[in-house]
Amino acid sequence: MAQDALTGWDDEATAEAYAAFTRSFPMYTATSRDLASRARLTTSRTIVDLCGGTGATAQAILTLAPHDAQVITLDNAPAMQRIGRRTVNDPRLTWTTARAEELAEHTPAGGVDAVLCNSAIWKTDVSAVFAAVRRALRPGGRFVFNVGGGFAGVEHPDARSLPARPSLGSLIEQITARDYRLPSPAAGAGPQLPLPAITRQLAGAGLTLVEAEVTAQHTTMAERRAWLSIPVFARPDTGLSYRQQMEILEKAYAQTRPDDVTVTSWLVVVAQRGGAPE
Numbered sequence: 512m513a514q515d516a517l518t519g520w521d522d523e524a525t526a527e528a529y530a531a532f533t534r535s536f537p538m539y540t541a542t543s544r545d546l547a548s549r550a551r552l553t554t555s556r557t558i559v560d561l562c563g564g565t566g567a568t569a570q571a572i573l574t575l576a577p578h579d580a581q582v583i584t585l586d587n588a589p590a591m592q593r594i595g596r597r598t599v600n601d602p603r604l605t606w607t608t609a610r611a612e613e614l615a616e617h618t619p620a621g622g623v624d625a626v627l628c629n630s631a632i633w634k635t636d637v638s639a640v641f642a643a644v645r646r647a648l649r650p651g652g653r654f655v656f657n658v659g660g661g662f663a664g665v666e667h668p669d670a671r672s673l674p675a676r677p678s679l680g681s682l683i684e685q686i687t688a689r690d691y692r693l694p695s696p697a698a699g700a701g702p703q704l705p706l707p708a709i710t711r712q713l714a715g716a717g718l719t720l721v722e723a724e725v726t727a728q729h730t731t732m733a734e735r736r737a738w739l740s741i742p743v744f745a746r747p748d749t750g751l752s753y754r755q756q757m758e759i760l761e762k763a764y765a766q767t768r769p770d771d772v773t774v775t776s777w778l779v780v781v782a783q784r785g786g787a788p789e
């Protein structure tokens with residue numbers, strides 16, 4: 512499952528667009544706050560924000576962390592961190608440019624109270640990251656992360672209760688096929704990171720599952736459109752330029768209403784080092 516995780520993220524245009532998106536829309540802030548609320552941060556001294564990007568998750572952590580805590584935000588994309596360093600200023604926060612798989616090399620062994628990873632774990636080599644988190648955590652320390660619904664193979668009931676309207680993604684596929692004669696992306700071989708696989712890999716690393724919950728995030732079409740404009744999320748497999756992809760996006764968006772709501776599902780996982788939950 513190891514991937515070239517740097518692909519697309521270490522890019523000024525993506526980093527600027529991502530930071531602007533997180534300032535204007537709640538998606539990453541809301542999921543970060545959810546993880547922070549589950550990590551028992553008020554009694555934590557050393558906290559890691561894994562795959563922290565431009566710092567949205569670090570900000571959620573800093574809101575709950577004690578005044579004398581140390582927060583390490585680690586990401587392997589310098590362009591993302593350059594923006595974060597400019598915009599998130601807190602003496603408790605340290606920026607570390609490194610791969611998540613190398614976490615243990617950047618933290619005191621067994622000295623970390625909590626590790627959080629918002630909207631990124633499936634981009635990493637999961638078994639290497641779980642092993643590194645286990646080495647970094649103190650006994651009883653918490654590891655909290657989320658997995659996008661498609662990657663986890665979960666769907667919140669709210670997603671099924673909405674009026675049946677084509678999603679922005681499916682409209683984009685239709686227009687791409689019509690205007691450029693390009694096929695839709697091939698259906699994958701099933702979810703990449705379902706809960707049984709997560710539980711097995713956590714156990715293999717010496718971590719115990721404490722809680723798993725499927726949550727729903729309600730998103731307007733306007734927010735989806737802004738998210739799909741972030742260059743890293745454009746479809747590289749099409750060979751189309753970013754400008755062409757944005758033209759397709761605008762045609763698709765014109766067929767929706769800005770306030771129409773879509774539901775994004777997440778699998779939220781809380782694990783800890785050690786057996787019985789503290």
Ligand SMILES: C[S@@+](CC[C@H](N)C(=O)[O-])C[C@H]1O[C@@H](n2cnc3c(N)ncnc32)[C@H](O)[C@@H]1O
Nearest residue numbers: 516520562563564567586587588610611629631
């Ligand atoms: C969707 S962003 C999430 C950033 C942040 N957690 C937030 O919620 O705003 C995903 C981030 O994961 C980082 N990333 C992906 N794979 C990584 C890896 N193997 N090691 C470190 N960072 C990684 C990317 O560089 C990017 O900044």
